[in-house]
Amino acid sequence: MYTMKRTNKTKQIELINEVGEVAHKVCKVCERLKPAEEFPVYSDGRLRASCQPCYKKYKSKYDKGNKDKRTVYSHKKRAEELGLPDNFTMEEYSELKAFAAGRCMISGEKVKLQVDHFQAVSKSWLGSTKGNLILVSPEVNLAKGTMSIFEFVQSERSNSLIDKDQLEKTIHYLAQANEMSFTEYVDFLRLAEELANKNKEYWR
DNA sequence: TGGTATCTACCCAGACAGAC
């Protein structure tokens, strides 16, 4: 035997059992009467207004509409897990996209872009920061892999994938982001690579 | 050939600030 009740704010129908618990509830979105188990619960035990499938649809829509946030978050997280600098922000990601203007920051190709580390995080030296993240084409990203930019430039895999002017512009941008001159930044990258390699050898 | 590394895309649970 149930008693019927309406929630205070959304006026949804709830069926209360003999021990005073919500047994069934009408979903706010699909308006179907469903068992309490089909509703997500808050930490205090209350049921959400929308049922699991409706809530799932809502979450999925939210994630799709906030891809940038997820991208920034996942890159920060990876750097954090590796104990590397991880202070990249949404504003900096927006600046980076504005700078790239839809073009790969290495090949200059106008395609769908992916976020890549100028010096790979696997080098365990530079992390997810404004001065180390770039937007590149999937092709460049895959070809570059774990190589540093110097290794990539010298490798055969970079054949036809590097636009010299574009790369120069990118290095200028990253140098500025790191508050350095072009040459200072190149020296810094070389030093970072050297230290990363020594670090790798030491732990081998 | 399996493990590892680079990503994107998607799913899910729960916390929290602010509106009502």
Place this chain on the structure above:
DNA sequence: GTCTGTCTGGGTAGATACCA
């Protein structure tokens, strides 16, 4: 106080390539 929308944090799967 209740409830919602937003946000954070954790996870998995799949594509591709390299390396031991």
